[in-house]
Amino acid sequence: MDVSRRDVLELAVAGALVAAAAAAHFADATPVLSFAVAAVAIAALARLVGAATEQLGVRVGSSAAGVIQSGLGNLPELFIALFALREGLTRVVQSALVGSVIANSVLVLGIAFVAGGVRHGTQTFNSPRARMIATLTVLAAAILAVPTLAHAFHAPAAAHAKALSLICAGVLLALFFLTLPGFLAGGETAAPAPARWTLATTVVVLAATGVAAAFVSDWFVGALKPATHTLGMSEAFAGLVVVAIAGNAVENVVGVQLAARNRPDFAISVIMNSALQVALLLTPVLVFASLFFATALTLVFPTLLAISLLLAAGIGALVVYDGESTWEEGVILIGFYAVVAASFWWGA
Amino acid sequence: MDVSRRDVLELAVAGALVAAAAAAHFADATPVLSFAVAAVAIAALARLVGAATEQLGVRVGSSAAGVIQSGLGNLPELFIALFALREGLTRVVQSALVGSVIANSVLVLGIAFVAGGVRHGTQTFNSPRARMIATLTVLAAAILAVPTLAHAFHAPAAAHAKALSLICAGVLLALFFLTLPGFLAGGETAAPAPARWTLATTVVVLAATGVAAAFVSDWFVGALKPATHTLGMSEAFAGLVVVAIAGNAVENVVGVQLAARNRPDFAISVIMNSALQVALLLTPVLVFASLFFATALTLVFPTLLAISLLLAAGIGALVVYDGESTWEEGVILIGFYAVVAASFWWGA
């Protein structure tokens, strides 16, 4: 039994959404509509990419699975960021990268706590793995913040923002490859389902969703600027909230479902791991990739963005170290995210 | 046995102090004397308000007790802040609010550790409730700090300080009402003494102390500016240290006594809970109340004040998570508070 009825349904839904996004794009629909349809299509494609990489991971053994999942799992976000860089939307890319870490460390964790707490009361979690991932996220956030802090506080290094960003990106990427075997693969043992798809099916799905994701990302980025203008939101807000949430929709849903099923340790691992991969892999890859574009992507973020990143990572660690979650704690995490998001609503 | 001899004594002392404050005010005593007498009278009234709300709480059941205690327990601080706002002393109010959180998270915790450690050696505490309150205080402090950080780091939102402050205040107040049933009422079960006063006595004491607190607060605020001028301290220092400590004197004494009686978990809950109520209830109420005054109270604090708030809340959480206290740790907490206070001594 290769492809199940549910798989077919998902493929059909994703296909329909891609078609709708194409229609909106080529029929010159209003930017807000094009933008919204493309965002939903990206989330559906991200889900398919996730399923296909999981199938591929089962075949190649758990040691290589981590590499594949990390690399391909972030494919939709990578496409969006590359197209946005091509358009010179550096601020959107920066906000989306930092926003992914903030959204996972605070908002998604908060929603997971509420979902888990409402059904199961106080949830306790104590896995060293969850604490370790939270610690690593704080460290990665601190590394990401250094060029911004150098700039904000007028350190001499501020005059060498590009060099310092490349050093940070190099260190982050080195850390990714060094720590990958131990950390990122370690958690996959919790999902040991056998391969359902044939290798051919997997490769075809992966190729098709990859190509579709590239196209839809292009349309999404094209509609982003006029849509945000229409809605009155700043580019920073669009990246921090809209792109970050659309790009991470799948991991987020999985994490919240795990919490609702009373598996808080695993939920936290999935949610924080998603943040960690953006920091250790996606961000440095984009910094290096931007060398081939007209405008370089540096790690000199708007200062408030870097400070919010540090606060969010620290709060995420605190909440994970706490060892207990309640829905009240979740509500306050969501409240903190709302305030951070609100502070980026206005444009310059 | 309704009102005990000790109750009568306390009422007499408070009455005498109010009379002394009135005499100092109307006889045009030196501002420093008026200020000092009013400060002591406020502490005595705060103690009576606390006792009366506790009696009321016993009668209405523990679910409503939390609401009443939170609301009325902060009455003296509320009066002081309202009169200070009327006088346009925004800086004093801001400093006093932030100072309450800092003083509880650092100074009072430090004194409690010393009081407990000197008598009982190393004290261990491990209640999830204490850790949870510390976590929530960090989150509330982070929310409170966002408008200041936006301002300090020149984010576009800095131009919308009032709107952002109202959003933060709204979120904080919503969080207060959402989390109240679970958290603030949860700790009162540790003090299940039966009602000693009749309802009539309780209401009369509450009304009388409330009216007296209003008058004394007025005199206190009137003497504040000339007194601080005479003493050479800045308005920020007056709010951060003098008003914050006078307004929270009672909770502080209770927390330190609990630590001295070797009940560290309960001591920490009481001390940190007091900080949390100022952040979640008193501060947003004053932000909204200030809409009816000539000068609005925003959450754009002096930057050092907001940074000190974040440091103090983070240190408080670290110390609570530590799970052990010694008098040495208490001494260093007090030292940190002294340095923070000293850095606000000088005026602009």
Add this chain to the structure above:
Amino acid sequence: MDVSRRDVLELAVAGALVAAAAAAHFADATPVLSFAVAAVAIAALARLVGAATEQLGVRVGSSAAGVIQSGLGNLPELFIALFALREGLTRVVQSALVGSVIANSVLVLGIAFVAGGVRHGTQTFNSPRARMIATLTVLAAAILAVPTLAHAFHAPAAAHAKALSLICAGVLLALFFLTLPGFLAGGETAAPAPARWTLATTVVVLAATGVAAAFVSDWFVGALKPATHTLGMSEAFAGLVVVAIAGNAVENVVGVQLAARNRPDFAISVIMNSALQVALLLTPVLVFASLFFATALTLVFPTLLAISLLLAAGIGALVVYDGESTWEEGVILIGFYAVVAASFWWGA
């Protein structure tokens, strides 16, 4: 058996290095060579001072041992700092002091985690003592950062930098003497080796190494400015990385060895304790000592330096509270240190 063959070898090596440093200094070798030889000689002398104070400590009983070890153990760093102050190299001294805390909290801890993790896999540690020292280091770092934060965020206290620095130094020194009996001596019980040297040998070695350390420190400081100029590094980098690592070489090697021998709790205590002593003792002593020099040493650091200090202390505490270390965590700590160091490479 008084002085062992190994002791003789160490004395000979140190003597040879001091001679080489003298030769380089008086023969006008290139500054980089003089600087490098002097740095190695200082590390060798620091090791001898450490051995001699340990022998002295065994004789005087563990209560006084702590005072002696703290005082004399930092002798080489003290000499370097004093000579640097005399030359007006305030920035180097500030960077070296803060750099000692950062290097211990992050770099040395990271190396220890790698050394321990590669040999013994995941190491768990749970001593309250390690957590306590980490907490105290965060508190000391926060106190040290206050004058810089006041300056960076334009608080009125910025105009009183010297007074505020003296207050902070006074508080830190008071905390050192108050907490010394409990904390610093407490850990020495783990090394209860009997005295190997006679008192006479100990005193002679101590006096000789002390005098040699004074001379070599002088040559080291003399070569520092031209050497860093030749190498293209900033004075801040020279202090933060070179001086900090050369001055703490011994404690660092001991800490890493302990981790490699699977004694993670003790390793962490040694490493963090070294950071704490710099903050609580060496720094305030130098602030007071600088009153006798032409240029005062204030605690107004370059802002990025103070922020890095806070981040490093917080990350150190997080990692210690985590309760588990792996070599991956060690690698990321080293990566964070590399990025911080890189951000200080460039001069103004």
